[in-house]
Amino acid sequence: MSHKHTAVEEARSDIREHAQATVSDLGSLAQEVSGGNELRDMLIRAAKQTATLDASIKEAQQSLTVSQSAAVRLALRVDNINEQWKSLPKTIDVVKVASADILPLGMAGSDGDRRLLVLYGSQTGYAQDSAHRIARQGWRRHFSVRVQAMDQVDKTEVFTATCPVIFVCSTTGQGEEPDNMKRFWRFLLRKSIPHDALDGLSFAVFGLGDSSYQRFNFPAKRLFRRLQQLGASPIIARGDGDDQHYLGIDGALDPWLEKLWDALLLRYPLPEPIVPDSVVPDPSFDVAFISNGHPASFDRVPEPEGSFSARLVAADRLTARDHFQDVRHFQFELDDQGSLPEWGPGDCAVLRPESLAPDVNRFLERMGWTESADLPLSISARDTSDFPCWIPACTTLRWLFTHYFDVMAVPRRSFFEMLYYFSEYENEKERLHEFSSTEGQDELQTYCMRPRRTILEVLDDLPHSRVPVEYIFDVFPPIAERSFSISSASAVTPTLVDLTVAIVNYNTIMQAPRVGVCTKWLAQMPLTHNVQLRFAKGTMRLPIDNSTPIIMVGPGTGIAAFMSFMYKRCSDGANANYLFFGCRNESKDFLYQKQLEKWVAEGSLHLFCAFSRDQEGQKVYVQQRIREHGDLVWALINDLGATIFVSGNANRMPDDVRQAFIDVVKSHADIDEDAASLYIQSMVKSRRYQEECWY
Ligand SMILES: Cc1cc2nc3c(=O)[nH]c(=O)nc-3n(C[C@H](O)[C@H](O)[C@H](O)COP(=O)(O)OP(=O)(O)OC[C@H]3O[C@@H](n4cnc5c(N)ncnc54)[C@H](O)[C@@H]3O)c2cc1C
Numbered sequence: 201m202s203h204k205h206t207a208v209e210e211a212r213s214d215i216r217e218h219a220q221a222t223v224s225d226l227g228s229l230a231q232e233v234s235g236g237n238e239l240r241d242m243l244i245r246a247a248k249q250t251a252t253l254d255a256s257i258k259e260a261q262q263s264l265t266v267s268q269s270a271a272v273r274l275a276l277r278v279d280n281i282n283e284q285w286k287s288l289p290k291t292i293d294v295v296k297v298a299s300a301d302i303l304p305l306g307m308a309g310s311d312g313d314r315r316l317l318v319l320y321g322s323q324t325g326y327a328q329d330s331a332h333r334i335a336r337q338g339w340r341r342h343f344s345v346r347v348q349a350m351d352q353v354d355k356t357e358v359f360t361a362t363c364p365v366i367f368v369c370s371t372t373g374q375g376e377e378p379d380n381m382k383r384f385w386r387f388l389l390r391k392s393i394p395h396d397a398l399d400g401l402s403f404a405v406f407g408l409g410d411s412s413y414q415r416f417n418f419p420a421k422r423l424f425r426r427l428q429q430l431g432a433s434p435i436i437a438r439g440d441g442d443d444q445h446y447l448g449i450d451g452a453l454d455p456w457l458e459k460l461w462d463a464l465l466l467r468y469p470l471p472e473p474i475v476p477d478s479v480v481p482d483p484s485f486d487v488a489f490i491s492n493g494h495p496a497s498f499d500r501v502p503e504p505e506g507s508f509s510a511r512l513v514a515a516d517r518l519t520a521r522d523h524f525q526d527v528r529h530f531q532f533e534l535d536d537q538g539s540l541p542e543w544g545p546g547d548c549a550v551l552r553p554e555s556l557a558p559d560v561n562r563f564l565e566r567m568g569w570t571e572s573a574d575l576p577l578s579i580s581a582r583d584t585s586d587f588p589c590w591i592p593a594c595t596t597l598r599w600l601f602t603h604y605f606d607v608m609a610v611p612r613r614s615f616f617e618m619l620y621y622f623s624e625y626e627n628e629k630e631r632l633h634e635f636s637s638t639e640g641q642d643e644l645q646t647y648c649m650r651p652r653r654t655i656l657e658v659l660d661d662l663p664h665s666r667v668p669v670e671y672i673f674d675v676f677p678p679i680a681e682r683s684f685s686i687s688s689a690s691a692v693t694p695t696l697v698d699l700t701v702a703i704v705n706y707n708t709i710m711q712a713p714r715v716g717v718c719t720k721w722l723a724q725m726p727l728t729h730n731v732q733l734r735f736a737k738g739t740m741r742l743p744i745d746n747s748t749p750i751i752m753v754g755p756g757t758g759i760a761a762f763m764s765f766m767y768k769r770c771s772d773g774a775n776a777n778y779l780f781f782g783c784r785n786e787s788k789d790f791l792y793q794k795q796l797e798k799w800v801a802e803g804s805l806h807l808f809c810a811f812s813r814d815q816e817g818q819k820v821y822v823q824q825r826i827r828e829h830g831d832l833v834w835a836l837i838n839d840l841g842a843t844i845f846v847s848g849n850a851n852r853m854p855d856d857v858r859q860a861f862i863d864v865v866k867s868h869a870d871i872d873e874d875a876a877s878l879y880i881q882s883m884v885k886s887r888r889y890q891e892e893c894w895y
């Protein structure tokens with residue numbers, strides 16, 4: 201553009217110079233020849249020449265404008281080419297996908313069939329639910345789809361897969377893989393796997409996460425990268441579901457699925473039209489009453505892989521009777537089964553709660569299954585089913601709705617999607633259809649999510665919906681496991697697992713108070729009752745060197761893991777322990793007060809408490825105490841290399857606490873906010889600042 205611009209400018213100034221020269225020539229001539237026709241003629245000619253020159257200047261200006269717009273167009277074209285260049289890798293992928301049709305057929309399934317493998321990693325059930333939704337959409341497009349947890353699939357099957365594999369995985373902890381994909385992920389990271397081991401595999405990855413966490417969708421990002429490193433080809437770009445989207449995970453899942461099906465149908469053209477939404481999919485299990493079956497009782501809960509049997513030996517309330525919140529200390533004794541599990545400080549006990557008998561009875565009655573609740577029922581998985589292997593092949597409806605299905609959960613979109621087929625009443629059908637559509641998600645939030653309406657309550661609102669028994673696995677969600685930070689230390693009491701549990705009970709616009717599924721189950725559990733416990737690694741890890749000071753920030757039940765830290769550190773003789781604890785009132789919810797004060801008296805704990813409601817006026821929280829003790833905190837982290845741990849409710853607390861540490865760094869190192877944030881950020885990276893927070 202500048203080149204053309206200069207040329208036009210030069211022409212313009214030439215013309216001006218020429219005109220000025222002509223006018224001055226004429227002036228001198230006029231001086232020489234005063235009067236006379238010649239001069240007059242010359243002046244007329246000069247005037248004409250000037251007019252012509254003016255026209256030329258105008259023309260030059262016009263051509264400059266034309267050149268400028270041509271230059272703009274040129275720049276746009278360059279931008280366009282740059283864009284195309286950037287998206288070249290994507291285009292290559294699309295071409296690869298399209299060309300797969302003409303690759304040796306083996307690449308797309310040697311028998312030319314239409315198969316998909318959907319693998320999920322899910323901690324609380326959303327990713328699993330999304331995986332099944334993908335499977336249903338695949339079925340409508342005439343694919344045979346198998347859904348499995350990543351840790352359940354035979355790994356060689358993935359490495360030799362001839363069909364596309366769709367991975368759906370959520371994020372837990374601080375950017376970590378869910379428990380049921382950890383083994384698969386560890387395997388995938390093995391250095392011994394050749395870099396082209398997944399050559400020929402087509403895959404897609406959809407992540408479920410929450411952008412309010414620092415490590416948003418990290419497992420999905422890592423998985424996508426690793427699959428590519430091993431030679432696999434993405435069918436489409438990774439999808440990032442976000443809890444913060446106003447439509448929740450579906451806000452990203454819906455458009456991502458559209459792209460996925462477009463790409464897959466390019467490769468596997470539809471043999472027949474898509475099965476319309478009005479047609480109910482086949483059930484994924486064969487479920488049938490055993491003919492001539494007699495009432496049966498199946499009370500024993502099978503032991504899922506990796507779990508340990510434990511007996512409840514103590515359940516003491518830690519908060520005052522008249523305090524609004526019931527926090528309890530549960531103690532489980534592990535059966536002496538020969539080999540005891542080992543857990544470290546910061547690890548979690550994982551429990552799968554059961555539904556309580558009154559809720560189960562109410563549900564069975566509502567479904568019209570009271571008579572058949574105890575008849576033997578056979579369950580067999582179809583080869584595409586995601587079979588929970590710990591469920592007995594012969595059981596009863598009562599057993600299933602006590603130990604496996606969760607009717608006290610807040611239903612997700614997929615529940616309405618499936619219930620739609622089983623309503624016999626037009627008005628109900630319309631409502632169910634709305635709740636299962638993208639447009640109806642706002643309405644669903646208002647009806648279900650915000651008031652925390654349960655499945656049982658929804659069914660009460662929809663009296664004409666009757667689920668056929670063979671569809672129970674497709675309609676009702678399984679009970680999700682719940683994690684609890686362990687408060688005891690296996691190094692000190694190897695057979696005892698202590699938990700510090702806040703019993704969930706709160707109000708919404710619903711008439712009945714909302715109660716937590718797992719904590720309600722625990723709260724009513726009689727002593728000596730047996731449960732199955734699983735152990736899971738927590739995200740917080742004590743420093744290896746016992747002389748390293750630790751700063752623990754654990755308001756409320758956030759103290760749970762720090763009790764375990766303290767038991768372990770005391771048994772190791774590590775005394776540089778600093779705890780910031782917060783609660784409402786010293787006299788009502790100061791958890792483990794006696795034990796904490798004992799450690800203080802013994803010199804193994806420095807305790808700083810914030811009792812938010814014990815003073816008039818302003819409430820005081822742990823973050824204020826951290827600022828007040830800034831000198832000490834700074835000396836601990838900067839001079840003595842302390843590690844900071846933050847645990848508890850994930851609402852505002854972790855951010856407020858982090859800001860308090862940033863403020864301490866800012867004022868003591870005399871640096872600005874950005875530098876202080878970077879200081880804390882670098883502590884996070886080197887694992888000297890660790891968080892374990894939950895909703
Ligand atoms: C790693 C980890 C460690 C944990 N450690 C502990 C621990 O040591 N102690 C402990 O008590 N819990 C701990 N939890 C939380 C625990 O796993 C359960 O989520 C919690 O006990 C609730 O389970 P529930 O089945 O009783 O409630 P659910 O039936 O699952 O209902 C809980 C849901 O109800 C909603 N809710 C709860 N209270 C309110 C409220 N006041 N207002 C509005 N909505 C609300 C929230 O959406 C919440 O997710 C931990 C969680 C994780 C992930």
Ligand SMILES: Cc1cc2nc3c(=O)[nH]c(=O)nc-3n(C[C@H](O)[C@H](O)[C@H](O)COP(=O)(O)O)c2cc1C
Binds near residue numbers: 323324327417893
């Ligand atoms: C304890 C906990 C920790 C979480 N940590 C993260 C995280 O670090 N990054 C993220 O993007 N999402 C995080 N999430 C959000 C979940 O990944 C998200 O809610 C997802 O939908 C859950 O899917 P799932 O039920 O299949 O596990 C976390 C959720 C919980 C309850």
